Structure formats: C-alpha cells, structure tokens
Amino acid sequence: MSRGRAILTAAAMRAAEDRAIARGASVESLMARAGKAVAEAAWRFGGGRPVLILCGPGNNGGDGYVAARVLKALGANVRVAAPCDPQSEAAIQARRGWDGPVEPLTDTTPAPMLVDALFGTGLSRPLQPDVADALMRLVSRAHLALAVDLPSGLATDTGALLAPVPHFSLTLALGALKPVHLLQPAAHLCGAVRVADIGIATESLITELARPHLAAPGPADHKYSRGFVAVVGGGMPGAARLSATAALRAGSGMVKLLGGQGGPDALVCRPIEELAATLADKRLNAVVIGPGLSPDAAGRSLLDQVMAGRAPAVMDAGALRLIGDMGAEALKGLPAMAILTPHDGEFESLFGKGQGSKIDRAGQAAAASGAVIVFKGADTVIASPDGQIAVAPDASAWLSTGGTGDVLAGIVAAMRARGLDAFDAACAGVWLHGDAARRAGPAFVADDLANHLPAAIAACL
Ligand SMILES: NC(=O)C1=CN([C@@H]2O[C@H](COP(=O)(O)OP(=O)(O)OC[C@H]3O[C@@H](n4cnc5c(N)ncnc54)[C@H](OP(=O)(O)O)[C@@H]3O)[C@@H](O)[C@H]2O)[C@@H](O)CC1
Numbered sequence: 001m002s003r004g005r006a007i008l009t010a011a012a013m014r015a016a017e018d019r020a021i022a023r024g025a026s027v028e029s030l031m032a033r034a035g036k037a038v039a040e041a042a043w044r045f046g047g048g049r050p051v052l053i054l055c056g057p058g059n060n061g062g063d064g065y066v067a068a069r070v071l072k073a074l075g076a077n078v079r080v081a082a083p084c085d086p087q088s089e090a091a092i093q094a095r096r097g098w099d100g101p102v103e104p105l106t107d108t109t110p111a112p113m114l115v116d117a118l119f120g121t122g123l124s125r126p127l128q129p130d131v132a133d134a135l136m137r138l139v140s141r142a143h144l145a146l147a148v149d150l151p152s153g154l155a156t157d158t159g160a161l162l163a164p165v166p167h168f169s170l171t172l173a174l175g176a177l178k179p180v181h182l183l184q185p186a187a188h189l190c191g192a193v194r195v196a197d198i199g200i201a202t203e204s205l206i207t208e209l210a211r212p213h214l215a216a217p218g219p220a221d222h223k224y225s226r227g228f229v230a231v232v233g234g235g236m237p238g239a240a241r242l243s244a245t246a247a248l249r250a251g252s253g254m255v256k257l258l259g260g261q262g263g264p265d266a267l268v269c270r271p272i273e274e275l276a277a278t279l280a281d282k283r284l285n286a287v288v289i290g291p292g293l294s295p296d297a298a299g300r301s302l303l304d305q306v307m308a309g310r311a312p313a314v315m316d317a318g319a320l321r322l323i324g325d326m327g328a329e330a331l332k333g334l335p336a337m338a339i340l341t342p343h344d345g346e347f348e349s350l351f352g353k354g355q356g357s358k359i360d361r362a363g364q365a366a367a368a369s370g371a372v373i374v375f376k377g378a379d380t381v382i383a384s385p386d387g388q389i390a391v392a393p394d395a396s397a398w399l400s401t402g403g404t405g406d407v408l409a410g411i412v413a414a415m416r417a418r419g420l421d422a423f424d425a426a427c428a429g430v431w432l433h434g435d436a437a438r439r440a441g442p443a444f445v446a447d448d449l450a451n452h453l454p455a456a457i458a459a460c461l
C-alpha cells in the first residue's frame, strides 16, 4: 500500500539536518535553499506586491533574512522587521547578507504580502504578548500571509497554540511536513501547506495518509472473493444499517446485517440469532460490531461471540465502551488484529489522557492494545502496533454529524474483507471516507456519504 509524505517531529528534523551536515552540507547551505524557496513562494504567490518579512532570533529568522536578499535581487519591494537581533550563528550571517534596514517589529507598518519568519521548530515557550500582538495585527492587514516552516506561536510536535495565532494563507514547510501541519487546532491556521525540498533526506514511520491503490475485480471474482462482511446490529438499528450499507457501497461482495432490517435490497438481513452460524462461516472476512450496540450484558454477549470467532473485527461505539470495561489488553489475544475507531471521548475512556500529541497517544494505544487505532477527528490519526502511523489531512468539517462514524466502520470492514491488513484497511477506509465527504459537499447526512463511495473508489483504481 502506498505511503504518503514523511512527517517529522522537531527532533527528527534536527537529526535529519545533522545527517545532511555529516554528509557535507552546512547549516548555511541549507538556509540558503530554504530562504530561496521562501523568496520564490513570496514572489510567485504575492504577484510582485510589496513584501514585509518578520525575522526572529533563530534560524527561522535566518531563512527570512536570506529570503529578503533574494527577493530584493528579483526586484521586489521588500522591508524587514525584527523583535531583536539574530542570535544563532547562521542567522547572524544571514542578517549580514541583508543590506537594507531592519525596522522594530512593534512599530512596523503592514504590507500586502506578509512573511512570518519569527519562530519555527525552535519555539520553546509562549510568544511575548507584544510580539504576538504585532503578528496578529500585521497578518490581519495583509492580503496574503506566508508562514516560513510553520506559523509562529504553534507547537511543532503537538499542534497546540502557545499564543493567539492568526490564520495564514500559505505555509511553506521546510524539508518535510511536521505534526503541526496536520494536527488541529494548528493545521487549520496553516492554510495551504507546501513542502520545499531543501536537500535533506527525510524518512519517518509517521506519514501523511495517501490515496490507496485498489485493484478492480477480475473475471474470476465472485461475491465471496470480493469480501464478505457481517455487521452486528443492536439497540439502535439505524447505526448498524449505515455501516452495512457503507460496506456494500465500498465494494464488498456480500454484506449480512444481523439483527437489523432495511437498507438496499442487496443487503442480507438476518435475525441476531444467526450470529454464531455466520461467525462460523469460513467465507466470512470481517465483522463490524459496535454501531448501535448497547453497552450492556446483551451487548457484551454479542461482543464475546465476535471475539471468540476468527474473523477480523472492526469495533466502534458500544463495542468500545465494552472493551473499556474488560481492558484493551484483552484484544491482544485475538487471532486477527482488530481495528478500533474511537473518537476523542471514547479514546480517553479507553486509554486515558496519555502523553504527548495525538500522534503519540494513538501510537501508545496501538502498542497497549495490539490493535490498529483509528483515532478519529478533524485530524484522524491511524496507528499500528508495529509503529506505523498515518495522519489524515483536510477532513471536511461537515463530517461532524451523527452516523458518519458508523459509515467509516463499514468502509474499513470492506477494506479488511477485500484482504488488506489491519493498518492498510484502516488507512484505505479513512481515505475513502474523507474523499466521499469532499464529494458530498456541504450539509450532507451520513446516509448520503455511501452514495459517493463508488466515485471515491474509482479515484483509487
Ligand atoms: N531543520 C533544518 O534542517 C533547517 C531548518 N531551518 C530553519 O530553522 C528553523 C529552526 O531554527 P531554530 O532551531 O534556530 O529555531 P527558531 O524557531 O528559529 O527559534 C529559536 C530561537 O528563538 C528563541 N525562542 C524560542 N522561543 C521563543 C519565544 N517564545 N520568545 C522569544 N524567543 C524564543 C530561541 O532562544 P532560546 O529558546 O534559546 O532562548 C532561539 O534563539 C526551522 O524552523 C527552519 O525555519 C533552515 O534554516 C535550514 C534547515
């Protein structure tokens, strides 16, 4: 399965920089490439408008001084403002290369194109209020605001705000994506994110979620080879029906809804008493349990049956509540790796608050449970017990409506049933779900999402 672009923490980026330096690069040569990339972006996106570059004390500021010199050489009208003198060796040298004045940050006047090179991956504490105020004022008065590496005031690894941060039009990530570019609330403030190649080789187990490649059925395929999914119904039958319909529309050859009714005619509806026989069917490839399931003794008995079977399970909603009661370690003994799809509240009640970023917490949960964790939200993180992590960008905010999680569980089960391993199935399912939501546009209801799955799948063939 294809992996997306690498995502590096601040420490991983520093290590990659050190490796590049050990192979003969210098901080100055990397900064020269970074500054040139910033200047080119400002020139291209600013369309020749006057530019104001804000330069901080570290190497992020150094990138800004280099960009100012390059822009001036291109013929741009450029001004530079700074809160203090440069402190790092490379930034001091870059400052020497800028032959124009440096205005005090708090007194400077706005320009149509604003470039924020105040702080990047080295931000270690909240911005001083006068610096944060100046940034807010200057960005709000600009037509276009470009952040160098990341908007100043955001924490690189967690996506948290260390100060009030304005909304940028564009962020030029230097060398690689960082968690801040995908995790909320920061990602929303970055605007469009572009990655500039500055000559540093970057590799990571953490990647951006990529569009999956899915094979179309061949002449030898039949309904059971396309994937057979069972969906366990519960007290709220609509939720399980949404999962089952989504599994069908996501390409499963056979979907059986146990303990539910309605949905497309192709959906096979059977009484819940047939669960044991269905679980014993050797052709069964995946089971969804949890949507609409009551977290009571009856629900527990259904979950116990599923966990005693050999089919891989996708667990959501009510099943997550029940797993919370028994302890997530119980999943380690399952014959096939399970996939859990908790939202924030479900995640916290299963795994606690945890440590670090959403990426760290998802990784810890996957390791503790031995299951693939799909930690849902506007910045869904998918973590595998083997350490692989994918972060989904750009989820439609319209997905924040009832039933969309049930749809996701059904799509993920369809991917698992077609033979993908647990991590790849979760990744493919989250991608298709996000793409279907983009295609559905504004104000859709969860039922509509499944109808956009065929087009989303067509994009993956
Ligand atoms: N990685 C790469 O390969 C390449 C990286 N490059 C660029 O380097 C950037 C990282 O540079 P960096 O490490 O110098 O950190 P940066 O963000 O400029 O800030 C550090 C300075 O700010 C200070 N400081 C911190 N917080 C503060 C606060 N709240 N208020 C006030 N001061 C504060 C801190 O001081 P201290 O904490 O030591 O007191 C220090 O002086 C990266 O984002 C990218 O743009 C490219 O040039 C080329 C290749």
Ligand SMILES: [K+]
Binding pocket: 060, 116, 117, 118, 119, 120, 147, 148, 149, 150, 151, 152
């Ligand atoms: K910045």
